[in-house]
Amino acid sequence: MKKILLSSVLFLFVSLVAAQKQSVISKLEVIDISNGQRMTVKAFPYLIEAPNWTPDGQWLVYNCKGKLYRISPDSPAEPQEINTGFATHCNNDHVISTDGKQIAISNSSKEDGKSHIYTLPIMGGTPRLITPSGPSYLHGWSPDGKLLAYCAKRSGDYDVYTIPSEGGEETRLTNAKGLDDGPEFSPCGQYIWFNSVRTGLMQIWRMKADGSEQTQITFDQTRNSWFPHVSPDGKWIVFIAYHKGDLKPGEHLANKNVELRIIPETGGEAKTLVSLFGGQGTINVNSWSPDSKRFAFVSYMIK
Numbered sequence: 359m360k361k362i363l364l365s366s367v368l369f370l371f372v373s374l375v376a377a378q379k380q381s382v383i384s385k386l387e388v389i390d391i392s393n394g395q396r397m398t399v400k401a402f403p404y405l406i407e408a409p410n411w412t413p414d415g416q417w418l419v420y421n422c423k424g425k426l427y428r429i430s431p432d433s434p435a436e437p438q439e440i441n442t443g444f445a446t447h448c449n450n451d452h453v454i455s456t457d458g459k460q461i462a463i464s465n466s467s468k469e470d471g472k473s474h475i476y477t478l479p480i481m482g483g484t485p486r487l488i489t490p491s492g493p494s495y496l497h498g499w500s501p502d503g504k505l506l507a508y509c510a511k512r513s514g515d516y517d518v519y520t521i522p523s524e525g526g527e528e529t530r531l532t533n534a535k536g537l538d539d540g541p542e543f544s545p546c547g548q549y550i551w552f553n554s555v556r557t558g559l560m561q562i563w564r565m566k567a568d569g570s571e572q573t574q575i576t577f578d579q580t581r582n583s584w585f586p587h588v589s590p591d592g593k594w595i596v597f598i599a600y601h602k603g604d605l606k607p608g609e610h611l612a613n614k615n616v617e618l619r620i621i622p623e624t625g626g627e628a629k630t631l632v633s634l635f636g637g638q639g640t641i642n643v644n645s646w647s648p649d650s651k652r653f654a655f656v657s658y659m660i661k
Contacts (some may be wrong), residue, residue: 379661380384384639386418388431388647388654391594391620396632399654400434407639409634409654410451411647412480413458417655418591418645419450426463430652431647441482449473450642451495452479455503457525462488462506462523464496467634476521488525497585497643498550499523500567506588507541507550518552520567530567542644543567544592544623551575551586551595555607559592562586562597562621566587575625582607585641589650595621595633596653598641612638618655635659 364547386399399418406427410419417428419440424447427437439577442448442463451464451473461480466474472492474502476485488506498507512519512530518541521528532538534556541552547567557574560582565572576583581599588595599617600610614637619628634640634657645654 383610383659383661385657385659386420386429386654387657388652389565389618391596391631392651394631399431399438400429400442405639406643407656408452409645410452410454410461410643411645411650413456415648419452419454419461421450421452424448426452426461440480442478443482443484445476445478449495450548450639451497451508453496453499453506453643455499455532456501457503462496462499464494464508467492473508475521486525488523489521489528491528494519497540497552500543501545501547505543505567507543509537509539509541518550518569520550529569531565532572534572538563539610542586542588544588544591545590551588553586553597555583558607558661559602560584560600560607564593572616576621576628578628581619583628584610585643585646586644588640588654589646590648591650593623593650595616595623596641596646597621597628598637599628600637610638611637613658613660616640618653 384402388397406420406422406615418431419428426440429437445465447466448463454461462477466471474492475489475494475496494508496508506523510519515520516537518532518538519528536555538554541550551564560602562576562583564567583599586595586597599619605611617633621628636657641655
């Protein structure tokens with residue numbers, strides 16, 4: 359959850375207050391990428407954000423009012439809260455480990471008000487601090503479980519970093535002027551996908567997991583493209599796109615007309631899967647189904 363000119367806590371507060379004033383309806387949806395068919399899992403009369411699909415396919419995990427919840431994508435009943443202990447200011451940057459045993463979260467700490475990354479058991483438990491420095495916004499977990507990838511503000515600029523998932527020294531991977539964000543590992547673990555504003559509009563990029571060979575993938579001069587999410591089979595990339603002029607290239611705002619777009623992992627022309635009203639909270643994190651056939655997202659309506 360990032361907006362350059364606001365701290366994470368202020369942005370979360372403003373988002374929640376705005377949502378309450380505007381009476382947001384959040385629709386947790388699933389799309390079949392083979393035919394574009396959309397299915398509503400559940401509609402909520404309040405703000406929810408950023409679904410993760412668990413590796414066993416049984417649950418969608420999302421954040422709401424600073425906490426995490428899970429719900430079945432196929433037989434939705436009442437959502438179940440995931441116990442995150444003292445971490446009650448979770449934002450929409452959370453990722454589940456490949457083995458499905460842990461979840462990593464970004465939570466604004468009461469000590470400094472900045473987002474820090476923690477890990478805890480997927481069924482709930484006491485969070486373990488991974489990034490002492492903030493703000494840090496999680497986006498990726500390596501397939502072997504050893505590294506977390508995230509966007510962090512250090513020395514006045516947002517860049518992509520990795521850190522051991524057990525904690526340790528962080529490694530800076532990007533240093534281009536402007537925002538580098540949304541880092542996510544490919545299933546093979548050799549690459550990290552991310553988005554960068556370094557060439558003007560926000561575009562999709564890819565690099566080796568060590569930060570080398572940073573390569574621009576999209577060259578769309580009509581859209582700002584954010585948050586590339588790689589399918590578990592490694593064949594497809596889904597990302598969210600804003601129309602040029604609707605916002606600044608470094609902004610990822612709520613309540614905008616956006617598109618979910620898809621490209622092959624090898625690159626090429628992007629196609630629009632669905633157009634919707636959303637933005638911030640729609641697909642901040644990877645929400646592919648384990649079989650790579652479906653994709654979960656959140657659309658919004660303002661009453």
